[in-house]
């Protein structure tokens with residue numbers, strides 16, 4: 376079992392990757408330690424300053440929509456965020472999160488408020504989100520099979536570096 | 549079991565027949581990265597400590613987002629990509645060749661039945677050619693370079709039946725905007741959209757590329773058109789062989805079936821700052837417009853430029869409106885030049901930009917000023933998308949864009965068109 380604990384930040388529906396980190400910042404540098412100072416700047420200029428390592432992002436539907444740029448997931452991880460809980464994710468963000476070793480959890484976030492303290496337990500069989508502030512619990516499903524293995528390896532780069540390839544069992548035409 | 553198009557394409561790339569919901573690791577036919585995603589992909593590939601590309605013929609890089617190169621930092625990233633392509637022997641389209649999503653279909657790289665990945669979200673465009681095109685990230689792209697494969701969840705399929713013939717003023721872009729507004733995120737997220745219906749016979753390849761391009765705005769994984777005479781005619785210019793068109797099995801299992809009646813549709817526009825914030829153009833008529841962009845991977849093809857030119861031939865651009873025209877590729881640029889429409893745009897006060905993404909995502913010149921209203925033929929209007937959070941972006945067809953350039957306001961293009969259009 377893996378446990379994550381941190382303070383919740385709350386966002387609405389449809390947070391796109393340009394909001395997470397704007398294209399004009401990415402054009403100047405790929406250095407995540409610089410980029411992390413600009414997370415969400417277009418919708419909340421104060422946000423990056425408030426973030427603490429271990430904090431957990433929560434959001435409504437369709438988190439990470441828009442551009443497929445992986446920097447959006449990497450920059451959150453660089454800021455010390457390990458988990459994002461949203462009602463749903465855009466598929467490219469979901470992929471990029473797993474591939475970067477950032478855990479995307481699909482769950483109802485209505486009862487989580489900003490600054491609630493959350494403890495999240497990840498097991499192969501499922502995920503439990505404890506809201507320590509409100510003393511409530513929500514279940515979510517854990518990613519399965521190779522997806523969980525990639526996350527547990529710390530992302531796709533580590534996974535391929537360690538294994539040299541994806542598991543066999545696919546035809547090569 | 550009876551399978552949908554996407555299930556059949558993925559099955560053909562795995563060692564067993566697959567169905568929706570399975571996580572599989574298919575081999576892929578082609579992968580494209582841009583200067584937006586390529587540098588990070590190369591860095592991640594190097595971190596994988598694998599020395600060679602699995603198959604250089606399946607890897608393409610395109611310098612299209614930052615054209616011409618805007619500063620020294622990007623110049624270094626461009627050079628890094630050039631050197632990597634040279635060293636690994638993979639194909640590079642350099643600055644000014646055009647947008648990746650245009651070059652791949654235009655140069656015959658997209659084959660029916662294939663899996664084509666792009667490290668860019670609008671890679672769903674390739675579905676116009678009966679292929680599975682979908683967007684991936686930079687780690688994914690690095691993994692494809694290393695292994696030739698990708699992890700993938702087989703999506704559920706949503707069948708979209710388009711019925712009837714659209715009116716003359718209703719373009720493929722209007723159809724796409726209408727569907728984005730109606731489908732929202734709930735119907736299509738993670739799904740494969742599979743098109744059918746009699747409207748398709750009225751959509752040529754340019755139109756199909758426009759429709760499939762926009763479908764990622766519904767959250768879809770991919771959007772696939774059937775293979776028909778129009779696909780076959782388009783492919784015949786490449787004398788390409790060795791592809792296998794894919795039809796759905798009779799009785800295939802769809803998550804949903806959605807019908808759209810097309811014949812009553814009117815021109816559509818997306819208002820700031822969400823692509824699904826859709827109105828009829830007539831509802832927003834009169835909204836002042838300061839800047840008009842005609843181009844991008846959605847609407848920078850020859851047909852789009854010709855449509856815009858049909859209005860700008862007869863009417864003067866309004867004074868004070870900034871008009872930017874960006875052909876999607878060098879080939880389109882040449883064709884437009886040969887047909888005299890670049891001259892026409894220029895004489896009418898337009899600025900013609902080199903083939904590439906142009907001002908679409910704020911990566912190249914053409915940033916709108918504070919408080920400006922932009923009408924663009926692009927596919928996204930998020931706050932700050934074009935590089936200034938104080939600008940407002942509306943999305944419409946090339947006809948709607950040209951009409952706005954003429955009046956300086958949002959204007960239904962219908963009244964400007966001749967009967968013989």
Ligand code: SF4
Pocket residue numbers: 613647649668670844845846904905906908909926927
């Ligand atoms: S034209 Fe715009 S949407 Fe298309 S690939 Fe370029 S930046 Fe992306």
